[in-house]
Amino acid sequence: xxxxxxxxxxxxxxxxxxxxxxxxxxxxxxxxxxxxxxxxxxxxxxxxxxxxxxxxxxxxxxxxxxxxxxxxxxxxxxxxxxxxxxxxxxxxxxxxxxxxxxxxxxx
Numbered sequence: 001x002x003x004x005x006x007x008x009x010x011x012x013x014x015x016x017x018x019x020x021x022x023x024x025x026x027x028x029x030x031x032x033x034x035x036x037x038x039x040x041x042x043x044x045x046x047x048x049x050x051x052x053x054x055x056x057x058x059x060x061x062x063x064x065x066x067x068x069x070x071x072x073x074x075x076x077x078x079x080x081x082x083x084x085x086x087x088x089x090x091x092x093x094x095x096x097x098x099x100x101x102x103x104x105x106x107x
Contacts, residue, residue: 001105001106004105005057005101005102005105006053006054006056006057007053007105008100008101008102008104008105009049009056009057009060009097009098009101010049010050010053010056011101012097012100012101013042013045013046013049013056013060013097014046014049016042016093016097017042017043017046020035020038020039020042021039023035024039030082033082033083033086034082034083034085034086034089035086035089035090036083036086037083037086037087037090038086038089038090038093041063041090041094042090042093045059045060045063057098060094060097060098061098063094064091064094064095064098067087067090067091067094068091070087071084071087071088071091072091
């Protein structure tokens with residue numbers, strides 16, 4: 001089961017790269033500013049997934065833990081700039097990739 005989840009997570013990461021690049025093309029500059037962190041991160045994560053497919057879950061989970069320390073603080077959304085909103089967006093998307101990979105692999 002663990003192997004299936006890892007394989008599906010690698011696939012989810014590849015799909016996320018494609019999805020994010022399409023979204024960046026479709027939206028205006030504000031969106032691209034907000035998604036800049038996530039776009040760069042998932043491209044690097046995709047490289048790691050290719051090099052280290054058996055460790056990709058751990059790599060992504062560690063990223064989530066670190067990001068939650070940074071952007072998991074209670075704040076008012078209106079106070080955040082585009083880059084800060086983008087970090088939160090990235091955190092949500094990374095958790096989503098794990099959830100989807102786990103659901104698909106358990107079918």
